[in-house]
Amino acid sequence: MSTTNAGLAKKLGYNNIRVFLAGEPAWSKAGYPVYASNGYVKNGNIVLIDLRTGGKAVDARIPRAIPLTYEQLEDRIDDIPRNAPVVLYSDNEEDVLDALEELRDEGFKSVSLVFGNFKGWVDSGGTVQKGPIFTTEIKWERKLGKGEVSVAEFRKATNGELKDVYVIDARTKEEIAELGIFKNTVNIPLDEIPKRVNELPKDKRIFVHCSTGARADLAYRVLIENGYDAKFLLLDISAPECDCPIIMPK
Amino acid sequence: MIKQTPIKMLLAILLVSLLSYGCAQDTTSSGQQSKPAAAQAQKQKENVFTGPIVGKSNKAKTISISVGKGDDAKTVMLRFDDKTTGLEHAEKGEAAIISWEQRGDDKFALSVKPKLAKLPEGVSEIKVDELYQLISAKTPMTLVDARPESRFAQAHLPGSMSIPVDELQEKKATVLPEDKNKLLIFYCGGYT
Numbered sequence: 001m002s003t004t005n006a007g008l009a010k011k012l013g014y015n016n017i018r019v020f021l022a023g024e025p026a027w028s029k030a031g032y033p034v035y036a037s038n039g040y041v042k043n044g045n046i047v048l049i050d051l052r053t054g055g056k057a058v059d060a061r062i063p064r065a066i067p068l069t070y071e072q073l074e075d076r077i078d079d080i081p082r083n084a085p086v087v088l089y090s091d092n093e094e095d096v097l098d099a100l101e102e103l104r105d106e107g108f109k110s111v112s113l114v115f116g117n118f119k120g121w122v123d124s125g126g127t128v129q130k131g132p133i134f135t136t137e138i139k140w141e142r143k144l145g146k147g148e149v150s151v152a153e154f155r156k157a158t159n160g161e162l163k164d165v166y167v168i169d170a171r172t173k174e175e176i177a178e179l180g181i182f183k184n185t186v187n188i189p190l191d192e193i194p195k196r197v198n199e200l201p202k203d204k205r206i207f208v209h210c211s212t213g214a215r216a217d218l219a220y221r222v223l224i225e226n227g228y229d230a231k232f233l234l235l236d237i238s239a240p241e242c243d244c245p246i247i248m249p250k
Numbered sequence: 251m252i253k254q255t256p257i258k259m260l261l262a263i264l265l266v267s268l269l270s271y272g273c274a275q276d277t278t279s280s281g282q283q284s285k286p287a288a289a290q291a292q293k294q295k296e297n298v299f300t301g302p303i304v305g306k307s308n309k310a311k312t313i314s315i316s317v318g319k320g321d322d323a324k325t326v327m328l329r330f331d332d333k334t335t336g337l338e339h340a341e342k343g344e345a346a347i348i349s350w351e352q353r354g355d356d357k358f359a360l361s362v363k364p365k366l367a368k369l370p371e372g373v374s375e376i377k378v379d380e381l382y383q384l385i386s387a388k389t390p391m392t393l394v395d396a397r398p399e400s401r402f403a404q405a406h407l408p409g410s411m412s413i414p415v416d417e418l419q420e421k422k423a424t425v426l427p428e429d430k431n432k433l434l435i436f437y438c439g440g441y442t
Contacts, residue, residue: 001396001397001414001415001438001439002396002436002437002438003367003368003369003370003436004396004415005394005396005413005415005418005436006369006370006373006436007370007373008415008418008419008422009418009426009434009436010370010371010372010373012422012423012426012430013423013430014426014430014434015372015430015431016430016431016432016433016434017370017372017373017434017435017436018373018374018375018376018433018434018435018436019369019373019374019375019376019435019436019437020375020376020377020378020381020435020436020437021367021369021375021437021440022377022378022440023437023438023439023440024395024397024401024405024406024407024437024438024439024440025439025440026378026440027378027381027382027407027437028405030378030379030382032378032382032407033408034405034406034407034408035405035406035407035408036403036404036405037402037403037406037412039403040403040404044403044404085404085405110404110405111405112404112405112406115408170310171309172309172310175309189310190307190309190310190312190327191307191310191311191312191329191356193327194327194355194356195355195356211309214305214307215307215309215310215312217305218304218305218307218310218312218314218327221304221314221325221327222314222325222327225324225325
């Protein structure tokens with residue numbers, strides 16, 4: 001994308017163009033901070049943390065923010081899902097950069113900052129929330145991505161409650177021989193799906209799963225390419241959350 | 251080859267446009283849409299797929315790659331075996347060139363090579379440390395994030411502005427600085 005834009009800009013007569021090919025991932029990997037836009041801070045599916053000390057959050061805070069000082073954040077770090085995008089702000093640059101580094105080291109995939117911290121938010125016209133804070137509970141739920149089926153709906157299908165759904169297990173025959181297969185499910189290993197795609201019912205929705213969702217995602221793309229109404233389960237099926245009925249190997 | 255109906259193709263385009271955030275799949279399309287399409291068709295005749303890797307499964311021994319641009323974009327799945335070379339380049343999101351052969355019903359990958367981004371003439375690459383120094387020194391420049399706006403919203407470099415490719419194509423110089431000699435730096439989601 002950056003090279004495409006550079007090509008367009010060159011055609012438009014710009015003559016001092018450079019491209020940062022390694023891009024945002026390299027910038028973050030080098031430990032440098034990235035920033036969230038105000039709209040995302042306001043409406044994004046994020047965990048927003050106010051790092052300021054001395055109860056300043058009670059006086060005024062960015063709506064939805066959870067007040068946690070740097071020390072409290074260290075204690076509460078396992079309360080935040082690692083795949084949740086976290087946005088931080090404080091009233092001093094040092095605290096917010098320390099917390100950014102800590103969260104990245106802990107394996108958080110997306111950590112960004114409010115530009116200019118709390119003052120930057122207010123100065124750029126952001127609204128604030130005032131008054132006592134009754135809970136610092138962290139509630140965050142991942143939204144389903146494109147093509148994903150919810151665990152609840154998938155479970156219904158394996159329970160035989162959804163007659164319009166055909167469930168495929170894309171794991172290998174060896175994995176199924178060892179671990180069993182969900183009820184109301186047909187095993188078609190991922191590598192066989194392209195050549196066996198015509199075996200699938202055209203009048204049903206198709207759910208695909210594997211062990212973690214990686215192969216199911218790839219199988220889903222093959223099915224979509226072939227015109228099927230398909231979804232895939234992005235879940236470690238050994239997790240308690242899965243809770244689908246299994247036919248164990250004999 | 252799989253025959254595609256227009257609706258299937260639209261789905262494929264949507265999918266690819268939603269899932270591809272890298273750079274290199276666009277490297278050949280700097281304003282000349284017809285040439286890459288022709289080149290792509292030529293490449294496919296020679297049993298070569300070029301595009302971003304969608305995913306690889308070591309258990310199923312398959313590689314999925316997004317092939318073609320615009321109306322032709324679709325995801326193709328190939329099998330691989332112990333003789334396939336360069337599997338380390340078949341990493342999700344990396345742009346790759348896969349040569350393959352048909353064996354029965356299956357396409358088998360023979361080799362995977364990385365596809366390196368090509369910069370337009372007169373445009374130079376900037377590395378992370380130099381960019382950090384320029385930003386820290388408050389060097390006058392326009393820093394542009396070329397990714398989709400949603401990606402920019404979540405996390406962008408300090409002082410950058412969002413101009414996705416389609417916006418620049420549509421609005422042209424009106425979204426860029428007036429001074430054409432001013433330093434203009436573009437970035438996106440990595441080498442891919």
